Amino acid sequence: MIWTFAESAPEKAPALEPAESGSPWPRGHRFADRTRARRATVHALLAAGHSRRSIQRQLGMTYRTVQRLADAARPEDLFQGQWQNRQTKLDNFKPYLHERWAQGCTNAWTLWEEIKAHGYTGGYGAVRAYLQPV
Numbered sequence: 001m002i003w004t005f006a007e008s009a010p011e012k013a014p015a016l017e018p019a020e021s022g023s024p025w026p027r028g029h030r031f032a033d034r035t036r037a038r039r040a041t042v043h044a045l046l047a048a049g050h051s052r053r054s055i056q057r058q059l060g061m062t063y064r065t066v067q068r069l070a071d072a073a074r075p076e077d078l079f080q081g082q083w084q085n086r087q088t089k090l091d092n093f094k095p096y097l098h099e100r101w102a103q104g105c106t107n108a109w110t111l112w113e114e115i116k117a118h119g120y121t122g123g124y125g126a127v128r129a130y131l132q133p134v
Contacts, residue, residue, distance in 0.1 A: 042069040089122035
């Protein structure tokens with residue numbers, strides 16, 4: 001199979017699972033999992049009768065953070081910002097990385113060198129982070 005890297009296919013990292021709610025932040029993503037856990041903790045404390053100020057002190061968060069977590073009807077409402085759905089240098093090479101991974105090549109350095117030969121200009125760290133199991 002000949003790969004053309006100009007095509008862009010939306011692909012997820014091998015170890016990540018999409019959230020059931022259609023969230024752009026998959027399960028297994030550090031930011032998403034941490035945000036979901038923090039929101040659940042805040043809502044549990046609110047349900048137990050604690051005030052937002054009390055939760056702020058107990059969890060060591062700012063009042064504004066507790067307020068945002070408490071006001072969010074669902075965790076996906078909190079997932080917004082400048083990095084969401086943003087294109088990366090690696091996007092055009094993800095299908096190739098997935099194919100090579102499925103073929104048994106699990107060495108990030110080798111894969112980085114292969115895609116560099118095909119025009120990838122990004123660093124090794126981005127490839128390693130993308131391929132690293134969570």
